[in-house]
Amino acid sequence: MLFFSYFKDLVGREVTVELKNDLAIRGTLHSVDQYLNIKLENTRVVDQDKYPHMLSVRNCFIRGSVVRYVQLPPEEVDIELLHDATRREARVVF
Amino acid sequence: MAVGLRHFTARAGNGSEEPILDTDNGEELVHVQPSVSVAVGDRAPESPGTLYITTRQVIWLSELDREKGYAVYFLSLSLHAVSRDPEAYPSPCIYTQIETEADEVEDESKDSDSECSEVLDLSKIREMRFIPSDANQLDTLFQVFCECAELNPEPIEEGEEEGHNWIFSADQLEDEAGAGDDVEWHFSQNPTNTIGHSNGHHDLASSVLELQINDQRFEDAEEMEQDSDTGHHHQSQQ
Numbered sequence: 001m002l003f004f005s006y007f008k009d010l011v012g013r014e015v016t017v018e019l020k021n022d023l024a025i026r027g028t029l030h031s032v033d034q035y036l037n038i039k040l041e042n043t044r045v046v047d048q049d050k051y052p053h054m055l056s057v058r059n060c061f062i063r064g065s066v067v068r069y070v071q072l073p074p075e076e077v078d079i080e081l082l083h084d085a086t087r088r089e090a091r092v093v094f
Numbered sequence: 095m096a097v098g099l100r101h102f103t104a105r106a107g108n109g110s111e112e113p114i115l116d117t118d119n120g121e122e123l124v125h126v127q128p129s130v131s132v133a134v135g136d137r138a139p140e141s142p143g144t145l146y147i148t149t150r151q152v153i154w155l156s157e158l159d160r161e162k163g164y165a166v167y168f169l170s171l172s173l174h175a176v177s178r179d180p181e182a183y184p185s186p187c188i189y190t191q192i193e194t195e196a197d198e199v200e201d202e203s204k205d206s207d208s209e210c211s212e213v214l215d216l217s218k219i220r221e222m223r224f225i226p227s228d229a230n231q232l233d234t235l236f237q238v239f240c241e242c243a244e245l246n247p248e249p250i251e252e253g254e255e256e257g258h259n260w261i262f263s264a265d266q267l268e269d270e271a272g273a274g275d276d277v278e279w280h281f282s283q284n285p286t287n288t289i290g291h292s293n294g295h296h297d298l299a300s301s302v303l304e305l306q307i308n309d310q311r312f313e314d315a316e317e318m319e320q321d322s323d324t325g326h327h328h329q330s331q332q
């Protein structure tokens with residue numbers, strides 16, 4: 001549940017979600033659930049060539065399983081903290 | 095479950111226009127929205143029909159043409175959104191993106207939707223819009239889409255042999271090598287599908303646990319040459 005918790009802390013921030021079909025959508029992170037489904041507000045498409053009709057949509061729900069990357073604002077990321085947390089998460093517990 | 099947009103024509107009889115659902119497997123109708131038009135891909139909106147949202151899929155049935163209907167499982171809906179920008183689309187609508195078979199196999203030769211073809215190949219459709227005659231219903235529809243999408247996370251498939259076939263040791267290839275060219279990729283234990291799989295419910299810790307317990311490659315080479323009852327693990331107890 002690490003990333004679920006992590007993304008919950010980022011609610012309200014601007015993120016760019018890149019989907020596996022290469023579409024990239026920027027918006028304000030509204031909410032995230034345990035499957036890492038993502039809801040964005042005030043979204044706009046980053047590169048409009050592929051999906052020009054999408055332009056700007058107000059509320060958007062993105063299925064967690066189609067997300068490739070979530071790009072975060074660098075100032076929001078504490079790399080050391082994230083590094084430690086993921087290492088702890090991956091540690092074997094007998 | 096079928097990927098992508100499908101034709102849907104199974105309507106209950108007796109004057110009821112409702113779609114026939116897979117109630118044996120728990121599918122339930124969640125929301126009905128009449129007077130909804132649908133625009134498939136780049137095509138113009140079709141005559142109004144009724145939108146049925148179930149716990150598994152979105153179904154649209156034409157009011158005029160009883161043979162016409164479309165359906166898509168939530169598992170295939172990559173995203174849905176409320177579209178109110180007239181530059182994006184003239185009518186306020188629910189915009190949806192559909193994951194197609196081509197997406198799943200990472201097909202590079204993606205054909206664009208053909209507006210001219212007589213027979214519409216639904217399996218290639220990537221976008222679909224639902225245009226309610228009452229735009230005030232959009233937020234409700236969006237909410238229902240969200241709730242039902244959340245009911246359909248990626249299924250966890252245990253012991254699946256297709257797709258994520260990881261080889262953990264060269265021994266596996268030697269055991270099963272048959273004909274020269276057709277090397278079948280497979281593995282002997284339960285796959286740890288973490289890498290390359292979707293985010294969410296896979297427990298990285300247990301995946302690592304499995305790797306360590308099952309794989310003798312991690313044993314020191316010297317220890318394995320020893321003939322012993324007590325292996326590396328037990329020495330600390332002595």
